[in-house]
Amino acid sequence: MLRLISRQKKVAINRTFLRSLFIQTQTTPNDDALKFLPSMKILPEQTTIEFLNGRQAFKSPLALKLFGIDGVKTIMIGHDFITVEKKTQDDWSLLKPEIFAVLTESLNNGTPVLNEQHQADASDQALLEEDDEDEVVSMVKELIFTRIRPAIQDDGGDIEFVRFDYETGTVYLRLRGACRSCSSSSITLKNGIESMLKHYIEEVEAVEQIEEDEDGNEFEDPLAAKKPVQFEEAQLKPRSRDVAPPPSL
Structure with a gap:
């Protein structure tokens, strides 16, 4: 496995792939979660779907296969990534090869990410929100x-x-x-x-x-107030009041 550093995050490339598919992994702030990045689009733009357990994964043949791996706790599938959260007691060194194998085989063999009905629902998701x-x-x-x-x-x-x-x-x-x-x-x-x-x-x-x-x-x-976490400042006009704007990144 080849190790790379990108944006101060560890990125690994799984070099065991079929055809042109390869999968990257990216660490997250959560030690129990890894972001898997296949070289393909998975869901419609701006769409994500999360499964908190295997019972919820009936709509996703791909998620069902991933939940078949002992140690997988939750799964979130996005437009071009899959986030897998493991059980705390399990080790990524044992889980990652199994996850790579399932993703590589499933995506190359055309295993549906979502079944037909739920794929249509995901495509309509953004239209219903407004x-x-x-x-x-x-x-x-x-x-x-x-x-x-x-x-x-x-x-x-x-x-x-x-x-x-x-x-x-x-x-x-x-x-x-x-x-x-x-x-x-x-x-x-x-x-x-x-x-x-x-x-x-x-x-x-x-x-x-x-x-x-x-x-x-x-x-x-209720959320606890602690050390601030900063985001890029929005290009919107602030409301009128005599206070300083929140700090930007």
């Missing part, structure tokens, strides 16, 4: 989509807008993939994302995370 949005929700989504989501996806995760509470000014978000169980996720949400949304959108007063158990049941987790 219905009945008001100005505040649209602004929140724009900031998340253009400034925050790319950084989250680069770390093998994703972020999803859930809802905005107009009475409390609270934005509820959900983290996916490597970022969902990362120890720094609450810090990122509370101090990086919240500070940006509060600065540019007057109605926003707080950000909270919606979490899920392994069966997909939601519960809310």
Whole structure:
């Protein structure tokens, strides 16, 4: 296996491949999650789908095969990457060869990433998200989509807008993939994302995370304020008030 360094992240190339397919792995802030990068597009642009256990993977033949590997805990599939989270007690040195083998064989043999019905649903996902949005929700989504989501996806995760509470000014978000169980996720949400949304959108007063158990049941987790995490400053006009803007990267 060849080791490379890219953007201060360890990147490995699996050189066992068929035809022209090769797979890279990229580390994430979560030690139990790795981002696998096959040399092909997997899902429609800006689409991700997460499976928290094998029972949820019925819609994805590829995910079912990956869950057949002992030690795989969760899987998230994106446009051009697959994030695999392992059980804490398992070792990547044992899991990676098995994951490489499943991905290489499945993608070369044409194993569907999603079955036909759910593939169509994934293609329509982005079109359904804009219905009945008001100005505040649209602004929140724009900031998340253009400034925050790319950084989250680069770390093998994703972020999803859930809802905005107009009475409390609270934005509820959900983290996916490597970022969902990362120890720094609450810090990122509370101090990086919240500070940006509060600065540019007057109605926003707080950000909270919606979490899920392994069966997909939601519960809310108040976020702890700790060391700020910074994102690229958005090119939007800040709301009028006498405070300094949040720091940029």
